[in-house]
Amino acid sequence: MRIAMVSVVANPLTEGTGQEAHVRELSAALCGLGHEVTVYTRRAATRSADRFRTDEKYEVVQVPVGPAKPISDDELVAHLGEFAKFLAEEWRLSSPDVAHSHHWESGLAALVSAHRVQVPVVHSHHGLGPSDNEERADAERLLARRASWTVATSMQEVTQLMQLGVHRTQTTVVPPGVNLELFEPEGPVAARGSLRRVVSVGRLEPGSGLATAVAALSVVDGIELVIAGEKTQANPVAQQLRRLARQLGVLDRIVFAGAVPHAKMPALLRSADVVVCTPRSDPFGLAALEAMGCGVPVIAAAVGALADVITHNVSGLHIPTNDARALARSLRSLLTNDTKRQELGVAAHDRVSARYSRDRLAKEALAVYQRVEPEHGSE
Template sequence: MRIAMVSVMANPLTEGTGQGAHVQQMAAALCRLGHEVTVYTRRTTPKSHDRVRTDEKFEVVQVPAGPAEPLSGDELVAHLGEFAEFLAEEWRLSSPDVVHSHHWQSGLVALISAHRVQVPVVHSHHGLGVADDEKRADAERLLARMASWTVTTCTQEIAQLMQLGVRRTQASVVPAGVDLDLFKPEGPAAARGSLRRVVTVGRLEPGSGFATVVAALSVVDDVELVIVGDKAQANPVAAQLRKLARTLGSLDRVVFAGVVPQVKMPALLRSADVVVCMPRSEPFGLAALEAMACGVPVIATAVGALTDVITHNVSGLHVPPNDARALARLLRLLLADDTKRQELGVAARDRVAARYSRERLANEAVAVYERVDPVHGNE
């Protein structure tokens, strides 16, 4: 099957977390099943190649739509027409069997372009907009009505989508997947000092929950916090976190690791006593899944995909968002109990292996594609 993925804002070549990582994982797994996958994203640097064939065999096309520089979501809207024209021309010459769009901007250009060549569109919202964002709300309602099928990465989003008009019989949950050959308990661990280690992973942006983790760390003794995400230099959120840690007297125990390549993430995760994920919303849960696959216990907020991924007190622990006191209490209990950490780590690995392998989830995605593609669905 020839599959086109549209991910306008999240480039699987450069974004190691969130949507970009999810698209990369799904495209790689689909290629391993023998499918042909092309990912379309927007060019954001002038020196980037037009087309890149990855080691995982999928192709990334970096579409010239607007200036070759990062743009905000509002700035990007003016250039979605250029993106759609590029796709329409490309697909007129050689059309895919199915299009899978990720996030609302991608969904709009996919609907426009795929309609011209009569190709079905599967759409993933990856979180819904706030009520006062009228452009996004209108787009999401349109996508709910017009997409051939809707795929979500967590069950919590299904109820919201039904309120938009998505029929439950035309929606599926296909969560994010993990490369279990790479993320596993066996293998080297990154070097560390005498302090116990807590690791948290995500983008340095409001809503990440990093401030809650820093606040909790300040009242938990003999623990260092390693923050993995974007480059911390000149990042305003990183500056705020440093100021908070300095005020709380824990700056010397906070490490900004920056961007860690995927091949080095397992070793870093294995070096952690606990991994903490404290976002206010989370459609993917990739950071938690990768830590769990490495057999590391996870404390996470009960939001989005994290409610599916973790069964409280079985494969991890849940904590309310923004509650530094509750997080500190759980960290103290867990760091003092080697047996409990081991039990949670083993159960976490079993949970991921049973439900979240890339191959299983790629097969579930293909089952959706075959439903909307009459040719391959009848083979």
Template sequence: MKIAMVSEQASPLARDLGQGAHVAELSAAMTALGHEVTVYTRRAEPSSPERVRTGDGYELVRVCAGPAEELTEDAVVAHLGDFAGFLADEWRLRPPDVVHAHHWTSGLAAVLGARRLQIPVVHSPHGLGTHTAPQRSDAEALVAREAAWSVATSSAEAARLQALGVRRTRSSTVPCGVDLELFHPDGPAITRGRFKRVVTADDPKSANGFGELITALSTLDETELVVVGEDARTRWQRRARERGLADRVVFAGAVPRLKRPALLRSADVVVCTPDAEPFGILALEAMACGVPVVATAVGALADVVVHDVTGLLVAPHDVRALTRALRRSLGDETLLQEFGSAARDRMAARYPTARLAAEMVAVYERADLAAARREGSSITA
């Protein structure tokens, strides 16, 4: 199958733990299954080549649409017409069997680019209903109507799709997956000192509860925090210093995917405390390494982490609950081992990337049939 992935605002080569990582993982797995995958993203650096073949075998196309620099979501809207025009021209010459658009900006460009070409579009909204911008709400509703199929990554997002009017017969839930051959408990771990270790990630694009985590850490003795994230030091070093934690907070920078297993294995607990989370990638990777997760009960995290089985769930911004969860888990080595073992078992049972890639291909096949039926009914009418 020829698959066109559209990820306008998140390159799969970016070093993030969000949409870019999800698209990269999915594209690599589908390529390994024998499918021909091309990913389209907006060029954000002038020196980047337009087309490259990635190490995982899929093609990456950087589309010139607007200035070659990072743009805000609001700013990029003005250039979606150019992005859609490029896709339409490209797909006339190289028609894919299916288009899979990620996020609402990609969805809008994809449905416009594919509209006259009779190519089915599958849309993953990623974060549906977690915003208040009227422009985005209108666009999401339009894409939901135009797309042949909608895919949620969590049960919460599936419910929001239905609230938007998407029928169950035209939607599926396929969560993000994890590479169990890379992320597993048996392997090297980064050397650490005598303190307990908590690992978290900073996402500058969302409210990640880091302030609450710093407050909780200030009440815990002999516990250090390792923060993954390219700009985390700039954003949070002052907060850590003000709390008297400068010597117990380590800013690790952007940790490449191949080096994350060793870091995660060194952790006693991984903490994920965002307001909203459509992917849950750090939690997936940690659990695959046999590390318990303390997380907010939002989005994909509420599905991935089974409370009191693979880790603990807390409400967003509840410092007391977060502190209790950390005290309970870090203070009981037997509980940590039980949570970690159950976490690995859960990843093996439900979240292998290859399995979920095959599920997504089955969705593409259903979308193709749905699009054909829709086209046939419009001709008959």
């Protein structure tokens, strides 16, 4: 099957634990199953090839629309027409069997392009926008009506989509998958000092929940917090976290690791006693899944995909959102109980192996593509 992945903003060639990683792992696994995958994303850097074949055999096409630099969503909307035109011209020459679009900007571009060449569109919303963003809300309602099928990443998202008007019978849950050959308990371990180590991985942005982890650190002695996932230079959230840590007297126990390469992330995760994921929302849960693949227990807010990924007190611990006291209590309970921590780590690895391997989830996505493919073939 020939599959077009449309991910306008999130480029799978970049590091990240969100949509970039989801598209990357899904595309790689589909190629591993013998299918042909091309990812279409917007070129956001001057020194990048327009077309790139990855080691895992999927092709990335970096569409040259708009300035070759990161831009805001408002700026991006003005270039979606150009992006859709590029896709339509590309697909007229060689039509995919199905297009899978990720997030609302990609969905709009894919719908316009696919209509011109009669390609079915499977869409993943990856979370719905705030009600006061009328442009995005209109786009999401359109996608709910017009996409051939909707793929959600969690049951919480299914509920949100039903409220939007997406029929449950037209929705399939396909959570993100993990490369279990990379994220496994055995392997290199990053160097660490004498303190117990807590790791948090994710974007440094409002809603990351990292202030909760910093506040918890101030009432739990003998631990360090390693924050990884994004460059900290000139990042306003990183600056806020440093100010908070300085006020609480824990700046000397925080390590800003920056953007850790994907290949080195398992070693960092294996060095952790506990991994903490406390965002306000998380449609993917990939940071938790990768830690669980490494056999490391996770404490997470019960939001988005994290509510599905972790079974409380079996494969990890759930805490309320933005509750530093609850996080501190959970940290103490695990860091003072080696047996409990090891039990959770083993159960976490078993859960990821049984449900979240990228190969299994690629097969589930493929079943969705095959469901809508007859629409294409009958035209």
